[in-house]
Amino acid sequence: MPLSNERRRACVTAVAAALPERRVTNQELAHQVDTTDEWIVSRTGIRERRLVEPGTGLSALAIPAARRCLEKAGVAAADLDGIIVATISGDQIMPAVANLVQHALGANNAWGYDLLNACNGFVAALSTATCFIEAGRAERILVIGGDVMSSIVDWKDRNTCVLFGDGCGAVLVEAAAPGSGNGVVGFELHSDGGKGDDLSLPCAGSLKPPAWAKGHFIHQNGRVVFQNAVRRMTEVVDSLMGAYSLTKDDIDLLVPHQANLRIIEPIAERIGLPMDKVVINIDRLANTTAATIPLALADAEADGRLKVGTRVMLVAFGGGLTWGACYLRWGR
Ligand code: ACO
Secondary structure, eight states: OOOOSSSOOEEEEEEEEEOOSOEEEHHHHTTTSSOOHHHHHHHHOOOEEEOOOTTOOTHHHHHHHHHHHHHHHTOOGGGOOEEEEEOSSOSOSSSOHHHHHHHHHTOTTOEEEEEOOGGGHHHHHHHHHHHHHHTTSOSEEEEEEEEEGGGTSOTTOHHHHTTBOEEEEEEEEEEOOTTOOOEEEEEEEEEOGGGGGGEEOGGGSSSSOTTSGGGSSOEEOHHHHHHHHHHHHHHHHHHHHHHTTOOGGGOSEEEEOOSOHHHHHHHHHHHTOOGGGBOOOHHHHOBOGGGHHHHHHHHHHHTTOOOTTOEEEEEEEETTTEEEEEEEEOOO
């Protein structure tokens, strides 16, 4: 759908990724918990994941992802107005990872904060950055999605540990050139706090401080999360398509949160998109929470599917429960 020339728009002008070196296959996990490669592949589509060495903070991935993103865009760190990092596994509660990135880059004119919205974090952060740019309150914001899930999963719990990986991706959001036709068209965000307990990290906050270490791991009701993920991601894409009178032919690329291949396939089917228009990397990277979408964008750019003008639908779902979608035309 064409964008109005009168309204100031936000556009995404570069993407970059940072992944840990260490690859861990399903077979290796089968030595640790009672599972098999066959079970993991058939139930989730995951074959391997990347994991950091224990004791590595998210900033070790976020800083290189941010640097690469700015290099690709040809933008100096001093020209950034803001940095938003979507994560549930920052180095520490305080300072925010965004502040660590800001200092490492020398982005001396940028504010920064972390945004906590689980697997929907990147879509929420991109939407927030879009609002700043559209309102004329910023020109350039770095949006980073990343998680070190290996630090918050229980490596003795086969129900959760096989599902996750570590990784980080960054995009640069800038004011679009007037009349270019590219940029963020719309987004939609939702929450259902009533189902918060179905996907939680109980002991990291004020109610149960981290010292009560046993609850400091991801807890989930897998079946409820699965059903809600399919339902809500389909609904929000439908709703956004309706709001902007889009048909499936207006979507060149679907970039969904990578939680489970069996969650992604029915969503694509219900929208009516063939799987060659869907970006999948869960087989190689597992669920990296706030990083799945920027990492998938980086993959799509590398394989030539994401170019200036590509019409992209992003959609995510995660703990909260919370979900959202964003439709945009890539590039300036
Ligand atoms: N290896 C072998 N068996 C396992 C494993 C494993 N790694 N994990 C669970 N099982 C067993 C369970 O113990 C259970 O056994 P039981 O029936 O004897 O009790 C059985 O497998 C579970 O079977 P199902 O619930 O039918 O498995 P299902 O096909 O639903 O798949 C899964 C489970 C993969 C967790 C699925 O429900 C899912 O993907 N849910 C979404 C969860 C998710 O993605 N969370 C990530 C965060 S949220 C997000 O990103 C959207």
